[in-house]
Amino acid sequence: xxxxxxxxxxxxxxxxxxxxxxxxxxxxxxxxxxxxxxxxxxxxxxxxxxxxxxxxxxxxxxxxxxxxxxxxxxxxxxxxxxxxxxxxxxxxxxxxxxxxxxxxxxxxxxxxxxxxxxxxxxxxxxxxxxxxxxxxxxxxxxxxxxxxxxxxxxxxxxxxxxxxxxxxxxxxxxxxxxxxxxxxxxxxxxxxxxxxxxxxxxxxxxxxxxxxxxxxxxxxxxxxxxx
Numbered sequence: 001x002x003x004x005x006x007x008x009x010x011x012x013x014x015x016x017x018x019x020x021x022x023x024x025x026x027x028x029x030x031x032x033x034x035x036x037x038x039x040x041x042x043x044x045x046x047x048x049x050x051x052x053x054x055x056x057x058x059x060x061x062x063x064x065x066x067x068x069x070x071x072x073x074x075x076x077x078x079x080x081x082x083x084x085x086x087x088x089x090x091x092x093x094x095x096x097x098x099x100x101x102x103x104x105x106x107x108x109x110x111x112x113x114x115x116x117x118x119x120x121x122x123x124x125x126x127x128x129x130x131x132x133x134x135x136x137x138x139x140x141x142x143x144x145x146x147x148x149x150x151x152x153x154x155x156x157x158x159x160x161x162x163x164x165x166x167x168x169x170x171x172x173x174x175x176x177x178x179x180x181x182x183x184x185x186x187x188x189x190x191x192x193x194x195x196x197x198x199x200x201x202x203x204x205x206x207x208x209x210x211x212x213x214x215x216x217x218x219x220x221x222x223x224x225x226x227x
Contacts, residue, residue, distance in 0.1 A: 023096075023097070023098070025082075025086060028086070028096060028098065028101055029060070029064075029082060030060070031098050031101060031102075032064070032082075032101060032105070033053070033054075033060045033063060033064065034054070035102070035105055036063060036064075036067060037050045037053060037054065037063075042067065042127070046063065046066045046067075048063055064081075064082065066125070066126070066127075067126065067127045067128065068081045068082075068126065068127070068128050068133075069081055069124075069126055069128065069129070069130050069133075071084075072084035072130055072133065072134075073130070074134060075224060081133070084133075085101070085104065085133075085137075087215060088104075088137045088140070088141075088215045088216065089101060089104060089137075089140060089216060090214060090215070090216060091201030091202070091214050091216050091217075092197075092198055092201040092202055092203050092204035092212070092213075092214045093198070093199075093201045093204070094204075095201060100140055100144065100216075103139075103140055103143060104136050104137065104140045105136075107135070107136035107139040107140060108128055108132050108133055108136035110136075111131075111132040111133075111135040111136050111139075112127070112128055112129065112132040115129065115131065115132055137215075137219060138219045138220075140216070141215070141216055141217060141218065141219035141220040141224075142219065142220045144216055144217070144220070145160075145217050145220035145221070146220070149200070149202060149217065152200075153200060155182065156197075158180070159179050159180065160202070162178045162179055163213060163217075163221050163223075164221045164222055164223075165221070165222045165223065166213070166221070166223060167223070168212055168213050168218055168223055168224075169206070169210055169211070169212055170203065170210070170211045170212065170213060171209055171210055171211075172190050172191060172194065172209040172210075172211075173209070175187070175190050175193070175194060175211075176190045179193065194211055197211075198211070201214070201216075202214075202217060
């Protein structure tokens with residue numbers, strides 16, 4: 001059985017400080033491919049020429065297609081897998097970082113190993129099954145929510161908790177009835193407060209009076225249902 005425990009899947013500590021770095025999808029995809037190419041078992045299993053793959057985007061796409069399922073179905077939608085990954089690690093400002101990607105890959109590896117040990121089989125000679133990726137995203141969401149969002153905004157923790165088990169779409173009226181200022185009083189300017197939550201990526205405005213919690217935090221808040 002092909003191993004997926006090689007050190008090439010460990011978290012890159014030099015990337016953990018890149019949380020505020022704005023990059024595009026092509027760069028993130030390249031980071032993912034380089035992580036896969038660090039695993040000699042993967043290279044041997046799929047007969048990949050690592051040097052050629054690093055300089056050929058078509059080979060990179062094929063390598064990705066060999067390792068991951070073609071599409072992901074979740075929450076009533078079907079997306080190409082890399083697009084699904086991006087949508088799940090993006091905050092309310094559509095910012096995604098290498099840190100979340102690397103953590104996702106590490107957790108996907110751990111989840112897949114656990115599933116294999118429990119007797120689950122992988123179809124079509126893929127390395128990752130859809131359920132392993134879904135479980136990994138939930139781990140990413142929880143870590144991002146607890147270790148970054150709450151840790152960096154301690155004065156907002158009580159209000160963050162008010163969003164638990166809410167709906168993904170949040171109205172200004174809902175926030176007015178549920179959220180409180182530091183003195184425990186209702187917010188005087190809900191829109192201003194919502195904008196501040198948007199600034200840190202916790203909310204995304206979808207209309208004049210509607211906001212949305214990004215997938216990155218939905219899982220941690222119990223909003224995205226377990227499948």
